Amino acid sequence: MGDPEVHVRRLWRHRGAAVPGPRRGPQRQLDLDEILRIAIGIADRDGLAAVTTRSVAALIGKTAMALYPYVGTKEDMLALMQDHASAMPAWDDPEAGLPEALGAWAEALFEVYVAHPWLAERPWSQASQGPNEQDWLERLLRILDRWDVPPQARAVAVTTLYATVRATAGTAAAYAGLDRSGMEEWSARVAATRTVIPDFAERYPLSTSLQPVTPDWRAAPREALRESVRLLTRGLPGA
Secondary structure, three states: OOOHHHHHHHHOHHHOOOOOOOOOOOOOOOOHHHHHHHHHHHHHHHOHHHOOHHHHHHHHOOOHHHHHHHHOOHHHHHHHHHHHHOOOOOOOOOOOOHHHHHHHHHHHHHHHHHHOHHHHHOOHHHOOOOHHHHHHHHHHHHHHHHOOOOHHHHHHHHHHHHHHHHHHHHHHHHHHOOOHHHHHHHHHHHHHHHHHOOOHHHHOHHHHOOOOOOOOHHHHHHHHHHHHHHHHHHHOOOO
């Protein structure tokens, strides 16, 4: 990582932090938001592995070194992308109760992760500590506080909700990426398993009789998220 203070200033540039200009050479000619928009576009289209300072710079008509004064190292750039892509949309917290309020928060974050599937590839140990990601956590804690969830139960609720959103959104993104050939391959494996293991259902009676969350498999991740939130709130003290 480059200079930590400069990196934090870049993260918080829209919340009052001043970003220093280049120490030498021409003054800033590139826009950090535009750089991040291009980098996020690459990640959305081709995956996180395709994002390099070189690939981003090429689309701007610059060299990789020319980006350094704006984004820092590659890891700095990935953290900036992560926070930039995590901007929270506007919505009103439902008044009906805790399950509805948590459900609205979870589905809003779910949509962000579905729009940017690579966000789930970034481990929690690489949280950006930027303002947009912090907004999500603060909003969630305010919901728990408003509905009088005891402080000792909040950390578990936070971890469970984030993990569930990431997992279900990742599955939804994978489903969205399945084309006809992918479905045919999956169906062929199912048929082959039944042929090779004819007593499969007898060996695994509970697994094979498991009822789906919804008949529409593409909608299953979102519905699983909704049901998970309902289950979680039932177990929260004070809910």
